[in-house]
Amino acid sequence: MVAASQTTDEQIFALTAHTWSPQPAPAKWMHGVLEDAVQRNSFLASLRRRMFEQTGTRLLDWIDHFALPVDDAALAELSQVGYETDTSVPKVRAWTHSLGLFPRVRIHVGKSRQVFLKVESVADFLAAQDLRNVTIQGVDLASVRRARVAHENGIEVWVLERHGSLAFEPALNKAVPVAAIAKHSEAFQQRRREFDDAADGFALASQLADAAIAELGRDRACELFFAAERDYWQRRNRAGQIQRARQETLGLGWGNHDHHTYRSSREQFRRLIAFLEKLGFRLRERFYAGREAGWGAQVIEHPVTGVTIFADVDLSPEEVSQDFSHEPLPPREELGTVGLWCELHGEAFLQAGLHHLECQFDFKETRDQLGEVGIETMPPFTDLPHLRQAFTRGEIWQVKPQRVKRLLASNQITAEQAQQFLDNGVIGSHLEILQRNDGYKGFNQRGISEIISATDPRRA
Template structure:
């Protein structure tokens, strides 16, 4: 299965869409069916409690799909669910999704059962999940293949399943090309990240992505790229390492990711978006906050992998009408928050890695649980009934002398700032705690402006 493409009219509509709907009716119906399922299946009920208590996460955010009886179809469609255009399910089942909400997909079975027939959660790797929980059931689908499934427990006619996905939105196993898979993965794992000329580094990355696509196709190449990007970011952030340990204690991995955030210099931004286009991403909202906070962002989404990227760049007040994801931005010595971060640490696409990974949690619960591990959370920058967001306190990174000297030489930082950054480093990355309600799929531009200003390296000093 390959990524669908959008024509120019569709792209324009998506890019100008800022007001994602609140879909409480759809979410409440799904939650009622998850609750009905956990009442039938004690293993699901127990794991749901452990997810909350031990990882600060909710079973809703791990649920990949529900198998529901035909009697539920009419209500689902009334709440906004519709036929999935990328359906690949058994012939007797319909595959539904909600295009305007971040909610699980639904399979409809031709039966009149009074409760959900199956619920599938999605850990990163089914074998890891099985090992943690001592499950010895057979796993359907070959290792490293596009779709794997394992029965966790069946009780009262309710099947609790764990599934694993790679670049595939359907439910039909297929044999993988393991040699090509491993070769493509190695291309990204072994790439050079530190370059004296970042544009050369971007060119190298684009060439490697092209080779990966030739080996495994763009959707699987996308899967491999972001698996490695999460790994690279995680090893440089203590909050991420601790939360990953907690989620791995239940065999879950990072499959609850909400979006990945990459920061880019003005010079490299168009190449960054080119990389994502190669991997099958299409543009969503484009934020212009030049007048408000000196930044802009292009949000992109890969419909098969379900990966969303928030791409940040410095933007001037007179550039708010520029399509900066397609038109190159000129370099400038005066740097905003994003440009200075890249100047100190490198491009997110290269040496620095992601600024943050945002995952879906029980917002208050995670904050308290991390605090017990001596990991503090900053003040929320989104605090709405439908969207709560906050960074963990930033991870301070060493700043290479060569980078600091270059910034001082071109007037981007002062002598005191040079001394601060070379002596004490600068904030590099965060884990972001997020909780959505109503299936809300969007973001809040003003809230993002606030946190970008608060995380400017010039405003942060070592304690």
């Protein structure tokens, strides 16, 4: 028995081993190029200070890409620090880094270095910064729009918005299907989320996605869907509302999002992954928190929009070795933290909404600033040199009595717990504050397990 258990543990470790590691060399290169730009461009220097003081964010987390002159000496260093040729955009000499989170780099015709900042809306940024007489390249709702907002001492500062495209420049001669974009955006924003059978909710969402993909393509459909998902989460999360308002004072939006977390029941997990794959997501690493924790997760990333999903589900050790993202997970009597949350609130994909949205910040500054406006954060569940993470205190949601009665009748909660949930409500969603250093792209499995356990309502 011991040998079998050890073998299983070894298999689990092999299946859940993560290959991401800090990348100090490209991080140093990026910081060098960015610091040079800040020192030479007063607008960029001022914006960095205001981002830090007003939003708790770091300028480096808002960089979409750098465009450098063909004779720039920094280009010769790219291959030395791990950058590889980027073939995603035809006829453009560009580089990307596959081992970490770093801005892309491209060559442009000109003598200045160009720094491109990613924002949700170029027009909103210009309005917030009171920048007038600035030309926006790309028509309204185009897949790429951009504008140059400052040019000083050989440094150009641009802002850029993307809608399901990796292109560096707007397609000026391409028609924009404005009516179709508006139609499918509204369909995602207004999609029905309450169903007696959750499978019907997934089926409806799949139909909406199919219709959007048919008219707009998979990448634009994905971008519209997750804009709607963030809006739905934000309406139910006060910390998100406050932080979004802070970032809107500078016209930034949620351009600093890092990952979106869904909690799923075992029964619906396969449908969740299938829907995400329909939108073009690709599976990344999987997580398993250990025998006692009883939950696992699949990380899944979209190669064009950059949206990353952390999909949580109750899981047993034996199931880690199977393709749990695609094979059915049979029902089980005992509910883990994730399963109980779904039974109390509903599927995160449906009525509950995202369990949390995580964005990239200066960890200490954001926690301090949010604390000043009454938003508390929980103790950090990751505090490493390359990764720091903490949840805001969870929103307390009232629970529907019929959900509590169903759990009590099936002996999955005690009478005392049932009364507690009805009287006091249950933790719903969070905003997660995260800081990544050295381009680290992974997650801390132990820390995540601890915070999952800490938010179990049965521990309250």
